[in-house]
Each structure stands twice: as C-alpha cells, then as structure tokens.
Amino acid sequence: MDDLGPRHSGSVFVGLVGTSQVLGLVSVVLTGVWMGHYRGGFAWDGSAQEFNLHPLCMVLGLIFLQGDAILVYRVFRNEAKRNVKLLHGIIHLLALIISIVGIVAVFDFHRAAKIPDMYSLHSWCGMATLVLFCVQWVIGLLFFLVPGMSSWLRSMYLPVHVFCGLTLLVMAIGTSLLGITEKLLFSITSAYSQFAPEGVLANVLGILLVFYGGVLGYLITREEYRRPPNPEEESLSVHFKTLTEGGSPGSP
Amino acid sequence: MDDLGPRHSGSVFVGLVGTSQVLGLVSVVLTGVWMGHYRGGFAWDGSAQEFNLHPLCMVLGLIFLQGDAILVYRVFRNEAKRNVKLLHGIIHLLALIISIVGIVAVFDFHRAAKIPDMYSLHSWCGMATLVLFCVQWVIGLLFFLVPGMSSWLRSMYLPVHVFCGLTLLVMAIGTSLLGITEKLLFSITSAYSQFAPEGVLANVLGILLVFYGGVLGYLITREEYRRPPNPEEESLSVHFKTLTEGGSPGSP
Numbered sequence: 001m002d003d004l005g006p007r008h009s010g011s012v013f014v015g016l017v018g019t020s021q022v023l024g025l026v027s028v029v030l031t032g033v034w035m036g037h038y039r040g041g042f043a044w045d046g047s048a049q050e051f052n053l054h055p056l057c058m059v060l061g062l063i064f065l066q067g068d069a070i071l072v073y074r075v076f077r078n079e080a081k082r083n084v085k086l087l088h089g090i091i092h093l094l095a096l097i098i099s100i101v102g103i104v105a106v107f108d109f110h111r112a113a114k115i116p117d118m119y120s121l122h123s124w125c126g127m128a129t130l131v132l133f134c135v136q137w138v139i140g141l142l143f144f145l146v147p148g149m150s151s152w153l154r155s156m157y158l159p160v161h162v163f164c165g166l167t168l169l170v171m172a173i174g175t176s177l178l179g180i181t182e183k184l185l186f187s188i189t190s191a192y193s194q195f196a197p198e199g200v201l202a203n204v205l206g207i208l209l210v211f212y213g214g215v216l217g218y219l220i221t222r223e224e225y226r227r228p229p230n231p232e233e234e235s236l237s238v239h240f241k242t243l244t245e246g247g248s249p250g251s252p
Numbered sequence: 253m254d255d256l257g258p259r260h261s262g263s264v265f266v267g268l269v270g271t272s273q274v275l276g277l278v279s280v281v282l283t284g285v286w287m288g289h290y291r292g293g294f295a296w297d298g299s300a301q302e303f304n305l306h307p308l309c310m311v312l313g314l315i316f317l318q319g320d321a322i323l324v325y326r327v328f329r330n331e332a333k334r335n336v337k338l339l340h341g342i343i344h345l346l347a348l349i350i351s352i353v354g355i356v357a358v359f360d361f362h363r364a365a366k367i368p369d370m371y372s373l374h375s376w377c378g379m380a381t382l383v384l385f386c387v388q389w390v391i392g393l394l395f396f397l398v399p400g401m402s403s404w405l406r407s408m409y410l411p412v413h414v415f416c417g418l419t420l421l422v423m424a425i426g427t428s429l430l431g432i433t434e435k436l437l438f439s440i441t442s443a444y445s446q447f448a449p450e451g452v453l454a455n456v457l458g459i460l461l462v463f464y465g466g467v468l469g470y471l472i473t474r475e476e477y478r479r480p481p482n483p484e485e486e487s488l489s490v491h492f493k494t495l496t497e498g499g500s501p502g503s504p
Contacts, residue, residue: 116445121433121458128459163473167466174426174462178433181373185437193368206373207380210426214419221415221473 009224016219017075023212024064030205031059038198039187046112050105055179057102062129062172063209065095067216070165074219077227085144092137099130122178129171136164166220173213177206261476268471269327275464276316282457283311290450291439298364302357307431309354314381314424315461317347319468322417326471329479337396344389351382374430381423388416418472425465429458 035042035052042056043049069091076084103126110117118127143149143157180202184192192199219225287294287304294308295301321343328336355378362369370379395401395409432454436444444451471477 116447119445119447119451121429121436121455124455124459125429125462159474163470167469170422171462174429177373177377177426178429181430181433182437184373185434193371195368195371199371203373203376207376210377210423217419218415222411 013074013219013225016215017071020067020071020212020215020219023208023215024067027205027208027212028056028060028064030201030208031056034198034201034205038201044105044108046108048109048113050112051109054102054106054109055176055183057098057105058126058172058179059176059209061095061098061102062133063169063176063212065091065098066133066169066172067212069095070169070220071216073227074225077225081227081230089137089141089145092140096133096137099133103130120178120182122175122182125171125175125178129168129175132164132171133168136161136168162220166217169216170213173209176209180206265326265471265477268467269323272319272323272464272467272471275460275467276319279457279460279464280308280312280316282453282460283308286450286453286457290453296357296360298360300361300365302364303361306354306358306361307428307435309350309357310378310424310431311428311461313347313350313354314385315421315428315464317343317350318385318421318424319464321347322421322472323468325479326477329477333479341389341393341397344392348385348389351385355382372430372434374427374434377423377427377430381420381427384416384423385420388413388420414472418469421468422465425461428461432458 035056039052040049042052044053069088072084072087072091076087107117109115117123139157140161143154143161184199184202188196188198287308291304292301294304296305321340324336324339324343328339359369361367369375391409392413395406395413436451436454440448440450
C-alpha cells in the first residue's frame with residue numbers, strides 16, 4: 001500500500017485501528033450482556049454469578065487490553081519511545097491484574113460447586129496462556145525497562161518478544177472460543193442446536209473476537225505501520241551502547 | 253540469531269522444521285488413534301464411524317498439509333521459484349480435496365442422524381476457514397501461477413496473501429480445538445472431568461496442534477528464514493515487467 005501514497009496508507013491505518021477498537025469494545029459489551037442478561041448477572045460468593053465474572057474479566061483483560069497494549073507501538077509510533085514502553089507495560093499490568101481476578105473467580109466457583117479443576121482443553125490452554133503472559137511481562141520488563149541491559153541482547157530478544165506477544169494474543173482468543181463452546185454446551189445443550197438466541201449471541205461474540213485478532217495481527221505485522229527509525233534515539237542508544245558492550249541497539 | 257552466525261541459524265532452522273514435522277505427524281496419528289481406538293473406527297455409511305473421518309481429514313488436510321504447503325517456501329528457499337510455487341499450489345490443492353471429504357463426512361452423518369447443521373461456533377469458524385481457504389487458493393492461482401499478471405499487482409498482493417495464509421492456518425487450528433472440545437463434551441461428558449484417558453489424549457492432541465502452529469508461525473515470520481533475493485530471477489522478472497506495465501516485481 002506504500003505505492004498508493006502515505007495519505008491512503010494513513011487513512012487505511014486509522015480505519016483499521018478504529019475497527020479494532022469497535023470490535024474489542026463490542027466484544028466486551030456482548031460478554032457482559034451474555035453473562036448479565038442470560039446467565040443471571042454477577043456476584044462474589046462462589047455462585048454461578050461469580051463464575052460469570054470469569055469470561056468478562058478474560059475478554060477485557062487478556063484480549064482487549066492485551067491487544068491495545070500491543071497496539072500502542074503502532075498508534076503512538078511517532079511519540080517518545082520511553083513513554084510508549086511505559087504505557088505498553090502499564091496496560092499489560094492492568095490486563096494481568098484483571099485476568100487474575102477472572103481466574104480466581106472460576107477457581108472459587110469450582111471449589112464451591114465441587115467441580116474438578118484443570119481437566120478441559122480450555123483450562124489447559126488458558127493456564128498456559130496466563131503463565132506465559134506473566135513470563136513474557138517479567139522478561140520484557142527486565143530487557144526493555146530496567147536500565148543497563150546490553151543493547152545486543154535487547155536487539156536479539158526483540159523479535160522473539162514481538163512474536164511471543166502476538167502468539168499469546170492469538171492463544172487468548174482461541175482459549176476464549178473454547179470457553180464459549182464449553183459454556184454453551186453446559187448451559188443450553190439442546191437449545192443450542194435449535195439456534196437459541198443465547199447461542200447465536202455467543203457465536204457472534206466468538207466471530208467478533210476472531211476479527212479482532214485478525215485486524216490486530218494485520219496492524220502489527222505490516223511493515224509500513226512499524227515505528228520509523230529515529231536518528232536522535234538511535235544516536236542516544238549507540239552512545240549508551242558504548243558504555244556497556246558491543247552489538248546493535250534495539251528496543252521494541 | 254543472525255549475530256550468532258549462519259551455521260547456528262541453519263541448525264536452529266533444521267531443528268525447528270524437524271520439530272514441526274514431528275508435531276504435525278504425531279497430531280495426525282493421535283487423531284487416528286482417538287477415532288480408531290476410542291470412537292469405533294471408520295466407515296462411509298452415514299454412521300458415527302463416518303463422522304470419525306471428519307477430524308482425521310481436517311487435521312491432515314487443513315492443518316498438517318496446509319502448514320507444509322506454506323513451509324515449502326522456507327525449506328526450499330534456494331530452489332527455483334517456479335517449482336516451489338507449483339509445489340505450494342499442489343499441496344494446497346491436496347489439502348483442499350482431503351478437507352472437502354472431511355466436510356462431506358460430517359454433513360452426511362448429520363443428515364443420517366437428523367442433527368441440525370451449522371449451529372455451533374465450531375461449524376461457523378470451520379466453514380469460514382474452508383470458504384476463505386478456497387478463495388485464497390483461487391486468487392493465489394490467478395496472481396502467482398497464471399502468466400500475464402502485472403508485477404505491480406503481484407507485489408501489492410503478496411504480503412496480504414502471506415498474512416491471510418498464516419491467519420487461515422491459525423483459524424484451522426483454533427477450529428480443531430473447538431471440535432475437540434465439542435466431541436469430548438458430547439461423548440464423555442462426565443468422564444472428561446475425571447481425567448478419562450480419552451479426554452487426556454484429546455487434550456494432548458489440542459496442545460500439540462497449538463505447538464505446531466507456534467513453530468510454523470515462527471519459521472514463516474522470521475526474517476532470516478525468508479527466501480534470499482536471487483539476482484537472476486530478479487532480472488528475469490524485471491525483463492518480464494517491461495512487457496506488461498510499471499511497478500516492482502513480486503511473487504511469493
């Protein structure tokens with residue numbers, strides 16, 4: 001799209017970012033409507049209403065906020081790198097806290113209802129995603145926000161960090177679709193195959209999450225939307241590098 | 253990893269390709285064992301045994317073969333481009349034929365057992381993946397194998413084709429995990445939560461498919477594993493371009 005000129009590329013970018021935000025927000029709202037209207041609302045007492053916090057927290061934290069935390073590198077690609085890094089880390093931390101509330105909610109509900117934990121594919125994928133998300137956050141903090149890390153190591157780790165971040169977002173979306181399927185088969189087994197409104201709403205939610213992941217993935221992987229090289233930051237980074245050790249400067 | 257030298261990069265590449273093939277083949281075998289040993293084997297008579305062909309065909313066609321069709325561009329990155337393109341198209345065609353057999357099997361079974369079609373999130377995601385797979389195959393054929401397409405259009409479409417290909421593989425894997433969850437909840441509802449061997453086997457299959465997608469995604473997106481520029485092909489492509497219209501040469 002570079003060939004069609006920067007103005008065209010810019011308007012496509014704005015359109016795609018806007019679309020991603022609409023998809024993300026509508027997904028969070030639909031999850032709230034599903035749990036609030038069809039499943040009896042929310043509580044924190046070990047009941048099914050406590051379980052209802054689980055899908056809402058996971059879609060809000062591990063999908064919408066995780067996606068937006070990644071997206072800040074594209075939306076603010078002309079802002080100071082240090083500020084964008086901080087924003088990226090803070091949104092991820094918020095996503096992590098909300099996700100942990102969501103996880104605690106489902107374990108609490110299982111304990112009260114005497115339902116075994118960690119037997120389903122949804123739980124295996126979900127736990128793997130959350131644990132790897134924590135690992136990625138801590139390693140990212142050590143490499144890119146704590147001063148003194150070798151520039152060579154940073155530039156080596158950067159592409160792995162970016163790849164793992166996008167993979168974790170995809171895993172979170174896939175795990176949510178598994179959760180939607182599980183919940184529908186447990187709650188409305190026979191009505192689901194009769195196209196009950198609750199089932200259709202939950203299916204639409206799943207499709208919106210897939211679109212959210214698709215648009216995010218496109219925005220993050222397109223070369224033209226990457227942060228442009230900044231000569232001032234480069235020279236600062238090179239200057240800092242001479243104080244540590246050899247290699248090429250790098251940070252996300 | 254470029255900084256660690258081409259020999260190190262090459263051995264990592266070989267290791268990752270080998271791992272992907274082991275993961276893909278073990279996934280196909282596990283699907284066969286699940287359907288063959290736990291679900292009563294295979295038939296073509298509208299029975300549950302006909303349904304059993306559905307998971308096997310989809311994992312073989314839309315995951316293992318689709319993944320390998322994409323991978324040929326990395327494994328044979330030093331071979332003649334035209335041959336690699338042909339191989340890419342042929343493996344995709346084989347994947348498509350096997351997938352269509354798998355889809356027919358499940359619709360046949362549904363008709364015989366009077367089970368409604370297309371109500372679940374698995375079916376919505378699966379049908380979207382298969383239809384988009386066909387569209388991608390036809391457009392890919394028109395752009396990259398039929399002679400006479402403008403080089404400018406090819407180079408414009410190439411990154412979209414690559415992105416959509418990887419997205420379709422991810423969608424196929426996500427859809428398979430949904431199918432695994434559905435099948436387990438329909439077949440072994442209460443035993444699943446007691447960690448019945450069938451459930452554990454199917455969960456392990458799901459995790460292997462996620463790893464297959466992860467390794468494939470890494471191999472395809474790493475800059476260092478891309479096809480290196482070939483001056484001879486470039487000059488031929490530029491020469492051909494002057495016979496058509498302006499723009500930069502491009503093909504996958």
